Every structure is written in structure tokens, then in C-alpha cells.
Amino acid sequence: MRAIIFANGQMKYLPKGIHPLKTDDLIIAADGGLRFCLQENIIPHLIVGDLDSINEAQLIEMKNTGTQVIQYPVDKDATDLELSLQVALNKGTHQIIIVSALGARWDMTFSNVLLLASDLLIDVDVKILDLNQELFCIKGPAQINLIHHKGDNISLMPLSECVKGMTLKGMKYPLNNESLCMGTSRGLSNIVIDDKAAIHIQSGVLLICIADFF
Numbered sequence: 001m002r003a004i005i006f007a008n009g010q011m012k013y014l015p016k017g018i019h020p021l022k023t024d025d026l027i028i029a030a031d032g033g034l035r036f037c038l039q040e041n042i043i044p045h046l047i048v049g050d051l052d053s054i055n056e057a058q059l060i061e062m063k064n065t066g067t068q069v070i071q072y073p074v075d076k077d078a079t080d081l082e083l084s085l086q087v088a089l090n091k092g093t094h095q096i097i098i099v100s101a102l103g104a105r106w107d108m109t110f111s112n113v114l115l116l117a118s119d120l121l122i123d124v125d126v127k128i129l130d131l132n133q134e135l136f137c138i139k140g141p142a143q144i145n146l147i148h149h150k151g152d153n154i155s156l157m158p159l160s161e162c163v164k165g166m167t168l169k170g171m172k173y174p175l176n177n178e179s180l181c182m183g184t185s186r187g188l189s190n191i192v193i194d195d196k197a198a199i200h201i202q203s204g205v206l207l208i209c210i211a212d213f214f
Helices: 031-039 056-064 080-090 106-117
Strands: 002-006 026-030 046-049 068-071 095-099 125-130 133-139 142-147 153-158 162-169 175-181 196-201 205-211
Touching: 002 031, 002 080, 026 031, 026 080, 031 046, 031 056, 031 080, 046 080, 056 068, 080 095, 080 106, 106 125, 106 133, 106 205, 133 142, 153 162, 153 175, 162 205, 196 205
Parallel strands: 002 026, 002 095, 026 046, 046 068, 095 125
Antiparallel strands: 125 133, 133 205, 142 196, 153 205, 162 175, 162 196
């Protein structure tokens, strides 16, 4: 089962990566993310959060359509998105797509991106989609193959002190068993030049951002 979580950032329209929605998708609105569900005429299965961004009329309307509401106190130790991720995992999902997670408040944007590196999401396929971009993390040792991304822009950013043993294949600027440390822009704006490109790292946490600008 795939979970689609609507966060409370910004979104002009649904990213192409979730079209079409599947009948067995679990749709979760992380509190104020409900407005994006309503914008796209999507009725979420769950609303999760402290509900400080939802008015009473919307809440009643959603409950009348059968939406389950999981409410947390305002004074809590996790964001509505993190709580939504926990709920999705408890429901048995192994693939999670987060939308409307970027923009608006920068502190929330950074927090949403850093959640991709959470130990909570080990062995879970989770990514953030935004317009024509996707963000996800890998933790070494790991290897991923990038199928059907030829021509895409790809940026690699360490989320640990150093990502070691990095090898890039099928890219304009390859690497061979090198290190990429936090605080450098060296990993930005590479280009995938092969339909069978690959990234391998031996250790560390790496944020990957792939964008189709054409």
C-alpha cells in the first residue's frame, strides 16, 4: 500500500509522480495539508495533527464524508508531518510520497526535508515530490539505480558530516570512490547522461534531489 501525505507547505498543483492516484492509496492530510486535498477534490482517509490549521466547518464536513481524524494536543514533540509518517507506518505502508512539503516557512521546510533521513523511515521508500522535483535520502552502504532519468538535473547533498566511498556512474561529472562532506556545493547540478545511471556510497547519509527542468 502506498501512502500519499499532504503537508502544510505550498503546492500549485499535484506533482506528476502521483498521477493517477491508485484506488488503494492511503491519503493522509497532515493538518493544514487538508486545503490541498480540497483544492484537488481529494477526500483524505485520515487527518492527522493538532488541527490548529483547520476550521470547524471543514472538520465537520470531512467527518461526514467518513474521514478519520487523529487529533494530537497542540503541545507536542513532533510536527504534524512526522506524526502522519508514524501513522502511515503503523498502517503498514512501505512506500510514502509527501507532497506540499516545501515553501512557506523555511524552518518547516528544512524540518520536512530532514525527516527523510530519520531512522523512523529505515527500509521505507519515502520521497518528497514538488512540481517536477523529487527528494529522497540514502544511507550507506547503499546503491541505487536511476532508470529513465536521462537528461535530468541531479544534486547530491550530505546530511551527515561526510558521505564516503561515493561512486557516480552515467553522469556528466562522475566520481570514483570519493568523499563529499557537509558544507560544500560540489554535489549540486550534475546531469544524468545515461538511462542506467547509478549512485553508490559506502557510508553516510545523502540527500538526492532530481529535477526534470525540460
